[in-house]
Amino acid sequence: MEIQNPFQIIWENSSNDFAAFFNAKFAKYGSQLAMIDLEDGKQWRYSELCGWVEKCAKRLQEIGVAANTRIAMITCTTCQVIFVQLACSILQAVVVGINGYLPIGHAKYLFKFLHKEIKVIADVLCDFESFANDQNVTTTAKTNNKTGMMIFFSEGSTDPPKPTEISHQSIVINVQQLSCPVFSPPMQNQKFLLAISMLVKNTQVIINNDEMLTRFYILIQKINTFLVYGLTTASGFCTFSKFGNNNYKSVGVPLPGMVAKIVNIETNELCMPHQPGRLYVIGPQIQIRSHRSSKASNSLADVDGYLNTGDFAFYDRDGYIYIIGKIKNLIKYRGTLTPPSQVETFLLTHPGIEDCAVIGRQDALLGEVPAAFVVKTSKYSQLSPADVRQHVFGKIGHIKELRGGVFFVNEIPRSSSGKIIYRQLKQTWERDRSGLRETNSSSSLPNIGDGSTNKEKRGLRIAKLQKSASKPVIQINRVQIKGNTDHNI
CATH class of the missing domain: 3.30.300.30 (ANL, C-terminal domain)
Known part of the structure; x- marks a missing residue:
């Protein structure tokens, strides 16, 4: 049987692009506090957000960013990344999300999918305070909300990362579906959607450093939290748990407007409750689009248009879904x-x-x-x-x-x-395997992506990336941009 959310919502099927949708939402909250960056104490109010976004768009436009330009963002977790995302939407540029903690070899591997000039933004974004007296940014023709706005890379445990395009419409719908607080592992696209969804709902966003996160984990034991489930190819989140639910083994029920089903791997028949099988999902925000590969896109969906998640899962009689693991593992x-x-x-x-x-x-x-x-x-x-x-x-x-x-x-x-x-x-x-034997001593395996969050290691990787770039990388105050000319912010 299929699994649906017991609660449905009516979302705005807006024809606006990503930036226009959020600018309209920001206006409702006036001078209320929107974001706080705990590392440097900066604060932004809703009434200021549109101005900062336009200033950022103006500077990007001055250095050559235009419609269909692909911008590879390599950043840490910071409030200011939201300005760049919205600015790129205004300019109709495509943002490519690349994890700033990746080893240099992996980052270079991902760059080959871009095919065009790359703009590289460092882990600390620019200080917008110097943008005092700017004119409004000039844009081209109106954006089709079904065109690609972002490219994210799925991070598989057995296969190399694959690029996936996500449209303006997919993100707008997914953010509307997230009408409840959510908590998720820090994947690149999920971190971004979480911050934006909080802004739409007039909730303060607090960006934490490592020390603050440790304190947060201690405090969070005293409040209600729950799990969600999402994947890059689904344009973000797919499930959430009802408020007050304490079943931490489940990732919740499908988001409003979404349908999930679990299919027997051997027979392809629909599974009943507590019968494990392959998880499929379908919803208004899912547009199956592998970057520059229609064949790969077709392989991700079944005959009914459901997205094959590749996950082994089951559900209970209340419709709660439980993820067991990746089928290929x-x-x-x-x-x-x-x-x-x-x-x-x-x-x-x-x-x-x-x-x-x-x-x-x-x-x-x-x-x-x-x-x-x-x-x-x-x-x-x-x-x-x-x-x-x-x-x-x-x-x-x-x-x-x-x-x-x-x-x-x-x-x-x-x-x-x-x-x-x-x-x-x-x-x-x-x-x-011919020589591998059980032994009490430890052997070494080559390391791929040690997951280190050490800032010095990250800086070294970015420096190596600059050195290996085919075009000169220029330093623009606290922003590093790869291009042909020198511009001053």
Whole structure:
């Protein structure tokens, strides 16, 4: 059966572009406080936002940004990124979201999808206070709200990142669907939508540094929070939990206007409650558009137009959805699918295991058997493979036992957002399986995206990016722009 939200809303099917939609919303709140940046204490009121956006658009226009220009934004989490996003919408430019914590090699890989001149904005955006007396920005023809406004990259655990175009209309609708407070892991597009949705609803946005986040996590235990689910190819969020719901195992119900279904992987029949299968979603904000690849776009949808999320999930009788894991990461033991996350979660209950990852090891008789890569804690340096296998034996089901072995490593390869890169583990296994044996000592795996938030490392990566650029990168006060000429802000 299909799953729908029990509450429906009427959203504005506006023909306006992204910036026009939000400018109209800002006007309702007058001089009320809109945003606070806790790092430097800056504050912005709703009545000031349109002015700052126009000033930013004017400066971007002066350095050559126009309709269809692709701007690669490499930033930290800051309020000021909102000004640049809205300014690009006014100019009909396309924003390309790139994680500022990516290693230089990954950033260069993503740049090849742009095909046009790249503007690179550093981790700290410019100080708009010097833009005192500007004229209004001049724009070209009216934007079609179905044209692409942003390009985000899906960050898979087994496949290279893929670019996905998101239209003005998709973002406007998704923000309207987010009529309740939401909380989500810091993916690039989700951070942006969260901040914008708060502005539309006249809620103060507070951007925290690492120290403030630690305090926030302590305080948040005292208030109601809940999970949401979203993905890049769905243009943002797909589900949310009802206010007051304390079921933290579920990602909630579909957003208003959306429909979800779970299909049996083998038979393609609709699943009943508590039967796991492949999750599909459809909704007004979903426009399946892989960047410059119609073939890839077609492969993402079924015959009814539902988006294939690639996730293994089930739902209960109340319509709440539970995500088990990525289908491509499942371990197929004698025809039974086992998510590695369940084994990983139990392994982490051992005090001697700091981090771990579980993959399927090929077996001639059983298909695949679970194999664990484990990082020891410093206090358990003598932890052995037998100790790890004994920890799970008889406690998690016989099909999840570590028949593929236990292998100690110095670190688990993770992406910049913290996802385990199973692809690298499997490649290492295929390359070294002839000589890979269980041992008490730890071996090293090549690191891809260590997820470090260290500002010095990020600055070094940006410096390397500047050095490797095919065009000169110029410093414009606190903004770095890659172009042909020198402009002064």
